[in-house]
């Protein structure tokens with residue numbers, strides 16, 4: 001853009017850093033939960049949180065990737081368009097976000 005890569009823009013650098021940090025937190029959380037599950041602990045609540053959070057984070061990442069690629073990111077020929085569509089499933093498949101929230105609300109006692 002105007003003779004320089006978009007990665008030269010501080011906004012883009014910060015956005016990618018932010019997403020990378022969020023991804024790192026979730027990955028670490030998942031590893032800890034997997035270890036607890038392996039040790040025989042009931043990790044239903046944590047797995048539900050992970051499923052909900054991962055679905056939302058991947059949608060955010062896919063959306064930003066597409067945005068940073070501009071018009072070419074939107075066309076079907078580019079991986080970003082496929083990535084955007086495919087990852088949309090994470091918040092639906094295997095139980096929609098709302099189902100995860102329903103499970104969590106019940107486990108946390110946020111019910112009337």
Ligand SMILES: Cc1cc2nc3c(=O)[nH]c(=O)nc-3n(C[C@H](O)[C@H](O)[C@H](O)COP(=O)(O)OP(=O)(O)OC[C@H]3O[C@@H](n4cnc5c(N)ncnc54)[C@H](O)[C@@H]3O)c2cc1C
Nearest residue numbers: 086088089091092093094095096097098099100101102103
């Ligand atoms: C590409 C693909 C592959 C799949 N592969 C498999 C597979 O291999 N095995 C398998 O068993 N299934 C598979 N599925 C099915 C998948 O698990 C279901 O689509 C998923 O569980 C959601 O169910 P549903 O489509 O019936 O949506 P519904 O349950 O009808 O939900 C529709 C929408 O209603 C809303 N909603 C749902 N429940 C609530 C609630 N309690 N409160 C508020 N809003 C709510 C949500 O916004 C939700 O997205 C696949 C689906 C797709 C698209």
